[in-house]
Amino acid sequence: MKVIGIHVGILILMTMMISCKGENSDSIVKRERVSIPKFESDSAYNHIVKQIAFGKRYMNTPEHEQCKDWLVSKLEEQDFKVVEQSFSSKAYTGTMLNGTNVIGSINPKMKDRVLLCAHYDTRHIADKDTLDTDRPIDGADDGASGVAVLLEIARLLNEYPIHIGIDIIFFDAEDYGSDQKGQDYTWGLGSQYWAKHPHDNKYDAQYGILLDMVGAEGATFRKEGFSMQSAQVTVDQIWGLASRMGKQKYFVDERIGYVTDDHRFIIEKANIPMVDIINVQENGSFGDYHHKHDDNIDIISKATLGAVGQVVTAYIYNEANGDNEVDVKY
Ligand SMILES: [Zn+2]
DSSP: OTTHHHHHHHHHHHHHHHHHHHHHHHHHSOOOOOOOOOOOHHHHHHHHHHHHHTOOOOTTSHHHHHHHHHHHHHHHHTTOEEEEEEEEEEOTTSOEEEEEEEEEEESTTOSSEEEEEEEOOOOSOOTTSSSSTTSOOOOIIIIIIHHHHHHHHHHHHHHSOOSSEEEEEEEOSSSOOOOSTTOGGGSOHHHHHHHHSOSSTTOOOSEEEEEESOOBTTOOEEEOHHHHHHHHHHHHHHHHHHHHTTOTTTEEEEEOOOOOSHHHHHHHHHOOOEEEEEBOOTTSOOOTTTTSTTOSGGGBOHHHHHHHHHHHHHHHHHHHHTOTTOOOOO
8 A cells, every 4th residue: 555654654653652651660660460361251242132131222212321321330330430421413314412421440540541442322223224224223243242342341350450541431422324425424423522522631542442343253353444554563463462362263364444433533533543343354344234133132152252352351461561472371
């Protein structure tokens, strides 16, 4: 591609930034190594079942509101400090959407921070289906899976404390967008709001990971365009770690094009390097179930949830320990 020179520049700059941060913190206190905990895929699976049980969680519905309250309680259960950030945004239909980003933090005072995020709202229509295209979908994968993996990681972070700050953000109003040309900014309304109005006005993170559609049987994750542009070092490290963990069937070492998802707006507006882990198939499309009624519990695989959950968990703990080359036994 024509931007190879720029990529190399970013790579060198980011390597320098990471090593500087590591040296600073290590020179003050030698960090005690925290073993990488085991990610329980059963637990993540049950978090998907629970979300679907609320009903269709699309914008401006009581089911969506109930799911939001549950997310707040789940993060508080794991000793996260939680902020509910309300906003109103106009949808492409002209409807005003009343959204709430749910932001949970551990070690809120620590300077070294990592951002983990997913969207919890689900699509209001099945616009890629052939039947009932104006009806909402379950969003088992598109919405619930990313949230479910992060809730299990929240449990691990509480049980096996880590020496950095972590923020888990469940973004709202990601999936009420329009597929029409030139309508990119009708997606990710919650992340766009947060990126312009972060819950802490001095907020910064070393890097962020977005999980979207991470639970389907046969899912594959490839190196996405905006992620490579903003966080190539992190992308390569995550995919490299996944390969050493024997999970290269899921984390395929291939470049794909640019996906408009929450991470794009955080990169553009909050200037945080972001990695999107999202199911994109070999032909460059999302899964067959995408924005259809098929996006239900039947397509969810515990093996996929486990692969993504364990790789992300291992990466975060390794990075926090300052040893991203360590292999993982799970
Ligand atoms: Zn979607």
